[in-house]
Amino acid sequence: MPIYEYACQVCGTEFQYLVLNKEDEERLQCPGCKGRDLKKLVSRTVFHVSEQDRLSTYDPNAPKDDAFYKDTRNIGLHAKKRAQQMGVDLGSGFEAKLDRLRTDPGKVFDEKE
Numbered sequence: 366m367p368i369y370e371y372a373c374q375v376c377g378t379e380f381q382y383l384v385l386n387k388e389d390e391e392r393l394q395c396p397g398c399k400g401r402d403l404k405k406l407v408s409r410t411v412f413h414v415s416e417q418d419r420l421s422t423y424d425p426n427a428p429k430d431d432a433f434y435k436d437t438r439n440i441g442l443h444a445k446k447r448a449q450q451m452g453v454d455l456g457s458g459f460e461a462k463l464d465r466l467r468t469d470p471g472k473v474f475d476e477k478e
Contacts, residue, residue, distance in 0.1 A: 370408045375400035420445055437467045 371393070372379045378397035384390050394401050419438065423446050433439055441463040448455050466473055 370406040371395075371403045372406055373397060373400050374402040374404055379406065420449065437470055440467050440470065 368381050368383050369390075370379060370381050373395035376395060376398040378395050380396055382389075382393060393403060395403065416438075420442065423442050425443055425446055441459075444459075445455065
């Protein structure tokens with residue numbers, strides 16, 4: 366069930382609509398002015414990249430921009446890649462700590478572990 370974005374050609378309002386069937390789209394009207402002169406917009410798509418895919422494409426030597434360091438999913442990526450290259454299993458304890466760290470990076474300073 367796709368969510369489409371529309372722009373009203375009368376008042377300029379942009380909105381999203383979940384299209385369950387063709388009849389829903391035919392009855393669609395602008396939530397602002399109730400007009401029916403609508404244009405379907407091309408919107409960005411989002412897809413999920415698994416941890417394994419991120420790890421397999423990660424290059425430790427490639428330059429990193431600010432966005433890389435702001436993304437908490439990248440915490441521990443270098444250690445995991447290096448361990449993979451060396452054939453070392455970091456264990457479930459490492460994964461558990463990494464999950465906690467990725468969830469709330471600032472909390473690492475509060476823990477006494």
